[in-house]
Amino acid sequence: MSDFEHDPVMVDEISDIFDSVPAGTVVDATLGGGGHSYALLSRRADIDILGIDQDADAIEAALERLTEFADRVRVSRRRFDQIDEALAEHGVTEISGALFDLGVSSPQLDRAERGFSYRQDGPIDMRMDDDQQWSGSDVVNGYARNDLARVIKTHGDERFAGRIADAIVAARPVESTVDLAEIVTGAIPAAARRTGGHPAKRTFQAIRIEVNAELEVLPDALDSAVAATVPGGRIAVLSYHSGEDRIAKQRFAIAAGACDCPHDLPCVCGAIQTVRIVRGVAKRASAAEQERNRRSSSALLRVVEKTEPIPKAES
Known part of the structure; x- marks a missing residue:
């Protein structure tokens, strides 16, 4: 099975x-x-x-x-x-x-090599179709700062999108999902991190939606x-x-x-x-x-x- x-x-x-x-x-x-x-x-x-x-x-x-x-x-x-x-x-x-x-399934989240999860270490992939060339790494490491902030804001409803985009750009190249999650978490004020689940959840969602044009x-x-x-x-x-x-x-x-x-x-x-x-x-x-x-x-x-x-x- x-x-x-x-x-x-x-x-x-x-x-x-x-x-x-x-x-x-x-x-x-x-x-x-x-x-x-x-x-x-x-x-x-x-x-x-x-x-x-x-x-x-x-x-x-x-x-x-x-x-x-x-x-x-x-x-x-x-x-x-x-x-x-x-x-x-x-x-x-x-x-x-x-x-x-719609959205991502539990097995996709659970497989570190698919790159969807902010809790498991893997490549920043996030492709639902692994034959597709475009991946999460292209967004994280290739988008201009303002485009990256727009994606995180629009697709993730993230109010700290600008701060997160600045932190990602400053840390490039970002190679793994755990590194990305840590960068995002560090960009969000401590008080805001105490509620709403994992601080990187919205950013990972936004990048996944962008990669797959959902x-x-x-x-x-x-x-x-x-x-x-x-x-x-x-x-x-x-x-x-x-x-x-x-x-x-x-x-x-x-x-x-x-x-x-x-x-x-x-x-x-x-x-x-x-x-x-x-x-x-x-x-x-x-x-x-x-x-x-x-x-x-x-x-x-x-x-x-x-x-x-x-x-x-x-x-």
């Missing part, structure tokens, strides 16, 4: 969400270790999974975990904004839904999933970062027919509603799950259901 073991977040809630979708193909756009897919396949004999992941280790582990459902599982090693290409690769023209479990590719990925989904199908997003959630909220609002026209006048902007926001689903993991799986504590769930196209003026 592969050592890529991952406890899927909100797996019962996700299973409930997809209980009502039409029979057909569900895209697991972030396949990981296959935990969510296993739950969906176990619950629905009339669906199959197209799993997408850019991490070769994750795909290997998922295929092993899903062996009993081998005739209902297809995979594509791609980034999740390449949904259209994955569908074409497997001859799929429409889907019954899609799941996005926020850049998410809008197109969500739009592609909505376009490919049949009426009655659902798209669910588990996000762990305010930027991810903001994008999911915005793209879903647009698909739900959001427009700037006055509410008391007919819509003239041409907005079309293609989804409805699914209400009444848990937005966060239960207290028990948060206690058991610390990754779930920051998770936020958003869900939409595909509809027949409805002009905003008629909705």
